[in-house]
Amino acid sequence: EDKVVQSPLSLVVHEGDTVTLNCSYEVTNFRSLLWYKQEKKAPTFLFMLTSSGIEKKSGRLSSILDKKELFSILNITATQTGDSAIYLCAVVDNNNDMRFGAGTRLTVKP
């Protein structure tokens, strides 16, 4: 059965810390992996990854995919309180079916 597992489920850090969020998957006919930040009504799209080893970067956030080991990481450097949110990982297969992980709840304390 296809599954997407995120770890840790929750994380508490202080401003300025660097965090690494993990997403592992077992999906038939993998097509892409997406990261979202959820703090409002709708998750905000962060990254889409389709190729192994190519880092995507946006400001203090970066992400990379390993299709051999079937996982992705999301890094946030110099965290700020505004980074507090739930970070969702989702995997899309060749049928464009999308499966979400349970999310990682990140809390950044001042």
Next chain:
Amino acid sequence: NAGVMQNPRHLVRRRGQEARLRCSPVKGHSHVYWYRQLPEEGLKFMVYLQKENIIDESGMPKERFSAEFPKEGPSILRIQQVVRGDSAAYFCASSPSRSYYGYTFGSGTRLTVV
């Protein structure tokens, strides 16, 4: 019931027909959210319901779309007189309280209009 159950997983409708998408939230969750995902795009908020009440429908088209979450039974997203542009994946999420955290997402219903 470990998670949010959506059915059907795939739905094919001809133009002009009605589509009914069902979402059973996590047991004990009384807040349901519907989203639409277009290919290669992010999730777009449609409607937020609490048992028997629509709290926020600001993201839902005024025409042809409606949603309900009755006291008993699943939440239903209904699309009347479907058009090709309605083809998308529709996701449902639930939460135990009116909070922006702790959502659990379902596996979605993929609607194809032919």
